[in-house]
Amino acid sequence: MQTFMKSWTRFGVILYADDPKSIFTLKTYGSKQGVIDAISKLTAPGINTYTSKALEFSLQYFGAQHGGRKKDKVPQILMVITDGEATDPEGLKSSSDKLRENGITVISIGVEQAKKEELNIMAGDDISKVFYVDNFVALENLYKKIFPVICDSTKRGKRLGHICSADVVFLLDRSSSITPENYTIMLNFTKELVKTLDVRKDFIRVGCAQFASAPHHEFYLSDYTEKKDVMSRIDSLSYIGGNTYLGEALKHIKDYFDASRGSRRSVGIPQNLVLISDGDSHDDVEEAADSLRALGIVVFAIAVGDVHDLQLLQIAGTPERLFTVQNFKGLVTIKNVCRKLNASPTNILGISLKTTNVNFTVVREQTSGEH
Numbered sequence: 524m525q526t527f528m529k530s531w532t533r534f535g536v537i538l539y540a541d542d543p544k545s546i547f548t549l550k551t552y553g554s555k556q557g558v559i560d561a562i563s564k565l566t567a568p569g570i571n572t573y574t575s576k577a578l579e580f581s582l583q584y585f586g587a588q589h590g591g592r593k594k595d596k597v598p599q600i601l602m603v604i605t606d607g608e609a610t611d612p613e614g615l616k617s618s619s620d621k622l623r624e625n626g627i628t629v630i631s632i633g634v635e636q637a638k639k640e641e642l643n644i645m646a647g648d649d650i651s652k653v654f655y656v657d658n659f660v661a662l663e664n665l666y667k668k669i670f671p672v673i674c675d676s677t678k679r680g681k682r683l684g685h686i687c688s689a690d691v692v693f694l695l696d697r698s699s700s701i702t703p704e705n706y707t708i709m710l711n712f713t714k715e716l717v718k719t720l721d722v723r724k725d726f727i728r729v730g731c732a733q734f735a736s737a738p739h740h741e742f743y744l745s746d747y748t749e750k751k752d753v754m755s756r757i758d759s760l761s762y763i764g765g766n767t768y769l770g771e772a773l774k775h776i777k778d779y780f781d782a783s784r785g786s787r788r789s790v791g792i793p794q795n796l797v798l799i800s801d802g803d804s805h806d807d808v809e810e811a812a813d814s815l816r817a818l819g820i821v822v823f824a825i826a827v828g829d830v831h832d833l834q835l836l837q838i839a840g841t842p843e844r845l846f847t848v849q850n851f852k853g854l855v856t857i858k859n860v861c862r863k864l865n866a867s868p869t870n871i872l873g874i875s876l877k878t879t880n881v882n883f884t885v886v887r888e889q890t891s892g893e894h
């Protein structure tokens with residue numbers, strides 16, 4: 524979870540098995556720690572999986588009496604986390620449709636044995652709202668997921684079979700709030716992403732800059748025509764630390780999308796900026812991000828470290844382009860906690876999802892129904 528404030532994200536949790544039960548509502552906790560402590564105390568309540576019944580039960584918890592802020596136009600999100608087949612599948616469509624009719628977005632998250640068709644139904648057949656826990660914990664799955672998004676990010680994209688043409692500029696945060704360990708994860712992630720791209724002059728071009736107190740040029744879209752050169756150049760990037768002027772960096776990066784720097788924006792090749800940062804900026808980011816979007820540049824924000832996702836969301840413009848790089852070490856820690864609590868791995872994975880995935884946590888309201 525990001526910077527957690529009562530006025531921003533509010534969390535509620537409903538636990539279900541046979542009968543759904545509200546554990547805490549949107550107005551119960553005003554701090555991140557309160558929510559985390561409450562989630563840590565959850566135990567599996569039963570045997571069956573009455574998901575439809577739980578969805579119906581959830582609706583009332585978005586009401587103003589429970590802290591819901593629909594009337595203030597705060598987005599309303601229900602994240603359903605389930606590991607199995609619903610005992611009452613026939614009601615999934617009507618109960619989830621009813622939530623949508625009330626302006627609530629349903630995001631379904633499957634763990635282990637969850638049924639894909641059921642997850643799709645709950646998400647209103649919008650597969651961008653269907654997730655599996657594995658997608659969050661495995662870095663290799665994350666970049667596989669991002670690649671098609673980059674390729675398809677604009678209808679002007681030129682696709683010939685599996686060939687994708689695009690200009691991709693990376694903007695990497697090397698300020699002090701990014702630990703050297705997270706910096707290494709960031710570089711590895713960037714390399715893994717580049718590895719999947721068809722880097723060649725007429726296909727995918729890659730550029731890169733870093734930033735901390737000031738932006739720092741690394742290479743332009745026109746500098747390399749071979750993947751191996753891009754990869755070894757990324758290996759040579761160095762950490763500096765210091766303050767975080769992300770807005771300034773976004774202004775600086777605009778120049779990379781100029782034809783003189785190798786950008787093919789004027790001939791309709793998709794323009795992508797991939798920002799990797801914790802979003803904790805000292806200056807404003809929104810105006811600079813808007814000005815990039817005005818040029819037709821699709822901005823992706825990849826969250827690392829202690830994430831401030833309001834800024835990242837302002838930069839990406841939509842939660843669909845906000846991703847989280849999962850720390851493998853964090854996963855090990857979660858497994859250890861699991862052993863200590865003697866709880867089922869499913870529950871713990873559910874917790875890891877809610878506490879570390881920031882894709883949907885900003886300026887949104889959530890009630891999680893968890894099996």
Ligand SMILES: [Mg+2]
Pocket residue numbers: 698699700701766767803
């Ligand atoms: Mg920083």
